[in-house]
Amino acid sequence: MTTTPRIAIIGAGPAGLLCARVLQLRGIEVTVYDADTAVDSRDPGGTLDLHADSGQIALEDAGLLAAFSELARPEGQAKSRLDQHGTVLSSFVPEEGDLAAPEIDRGQLRIMLDQHVRPATVRWGHKLLSATSLGGGQHRVEFANGHSATVDLLIGADGAWSRVRPLLSEAVPQYSGVSFLDVRFDEVDRRHPGIAALVGDGHVFANDGDGRAIIAQRNSEGRVRGYLGLRTELDWAASAGVDLADTASVRRYLLAEYAGWAPELLPLITDSDGEYVNRPIHTLPAPLTWRHRPGVTLIGDAAHLMSPFGGFGANLAMLDGAELARAIAEEPSTDAAITRYESVMLPRSGELAVQANQAIARFFAPGQAPAPDHEAEHRRYQEGAAAYRR
The missing domain is CATH 3.30.9.30 (D-Amino Acid Oxidase; Chain A, domain 2)
Incomplete structure (x- = not known):
């Protein structure tokens, strides 16, 4: 990056915090805004499996694999599938040393990421009301507490009901x-x-x-x-x-x-x-694409909200954040960075969103759908991780 842009990330979930962490490691300043009053102000939900070919790659880029390992539960990868009578239809127990997709609580992950961005990076209690294009790639963001800012790069990491998404797409959940x-x-x-x-x-x-x-x-x-x-x-x-x-x-x-x-x-x-x-x-409709616009892009659920089946959502969100941050650091302009990022993210997330949405439909369709092959799934995560860095 030849100049230092004013960068705002809307949303301090895993995607936004991971992106901010990698940007800061590359010496780039960023401000993150979130509607929550604190990192732990609401129930964060259940547990996540972080895949070797996506979420763990993002954590590696952020220098946080060791911190993740201290919290992760490899044994949590075990799965069993039953019918309504309690009959076991299939089961999977991870082998010793299987780190293809260890579990971590959502709240633990968010707190860990928040602890590894610089103090005051996140402006808590900032609920976005509007994001408006000013032309030339600049955008103005206005918040419910009266604060406003003009930025050169606006990154929507604000989830399913994103207020940044309408700048790029008419799609709604x-x-x-x-x-x-x-x-x-x-x-x-x-x-x-x-x-x-x-x-x-x-x-x-x-x-x-x-x-x-x-x-x-x-x-x-x-x-x-x-x-x-x-x-x-x-x-x-x-x-x-x-x-x-x-x-x-x-x-x-x-x-x-x-x-x-x-x-x-x-x-x-x-x-x-x-x-x-x-x-x-x-x-969101899948695959979702949009026409490139200067100065704004989306990461995580804001870009590709999908069913939770397959566990792709949070993993892709973090990989989105890491890849966008790397592109911002390595490309000569924010426009070039967005183009590079979206050229990879959109087709990847589109394919996986289709899979995830089909998976939940099959699971709740009449009849018993075949159980996933978790051993093959874990091999794909590990093989994908090895291929990613080549």
């Missing part, structure tokens, strides 16, 4: 036809031993081949997060007369929906230590 209800189990080994045994060190997936599923995953600190998945209308609760704020009302509805499921699976519905949180799954 679409409901996938599947909703998850988020549940949580604390001190699981002591208080919920049946659930602990069922989930083990990793994940358990159960579905009935008729649009209902239960997914549960081991997190750190003795916690299990669960997702009760339904193929249903977006307004299912209102249509069914269910008050989402009334735990007993939601539980009655779910027990009726999951009637006939194995008794050992039902505590994942009835015994949550928190409220049921409705999380409809939205996706």
Whole structure:
């Protein structure tokens, strides 16, 4: 980069923080804005598997593989798949030394990344209201707290409902036809031993081949997060007369929906230590592309929101951030950097978004879809990692 541009990243999730970290390692200043009041001000969600061919490459670029390894849970890669009667259809246990896709809690990852950008890099409590093109590649950003700034490079890392995306695309998230209800189990080994045994060190997936599923995953600190998945209308609760704020009302509805499921699976519905949180799954059209525009681009979910099946979203988000930061440091202008970055990111994310969206559709379609081959999956991650650096 021949001149020093004013760079703003909107969103302090894994994509935005990783991008900022790599930029700073390359001696480039950046400001990150986020609507949250602090890095840990809200429930960050469950656990992530960071793939050797994407998320881990980004962490290597950021000099954070060792820090990640201190928090990662390789044993969390274990997976089992059941039907609604509790019959085990398939299982996978990682071999000793398998680091293809270790797990880390989302909150731990975000805090780790925040700790490794310079102090005051992130401006917390800055909710973006508008982003406006001023011409010549410059943009003005205005925030709910009254702050505003003019920047030479605007990077939208602001997730599914990005306010930066409209500068590049008219695409908006679409409901996938599947909703998850988020549940949580604390001190699981002591208080919920049946659930602990069922989930083990990793994940358990159960579905009935008729649009209902239960997914549960081991997190750190003795916690299990669960997702009760339904193929249903977006307004299912209102249509069914269910008050989402009334735990007993939601539980009655779910027990009726999951009637006939194995008794050992039902505590994942009835015994949550928190409220049921409705999380409809939205996706962007895939593959999504846009015409290059000077001074603005997108990374992470803002660019390629996809279903969580396959675990590509956060991994691609971090790789996006690393690759964009490298391009900014190595190209002579921000325009050249954006062109280089988007020429690789758009086709890659488009292909994987299609796969992820097809995977969730198959899982919730009538009948039992074939279980993924996790051993082959891990080999692909490792082979992809080796090929990436050639």
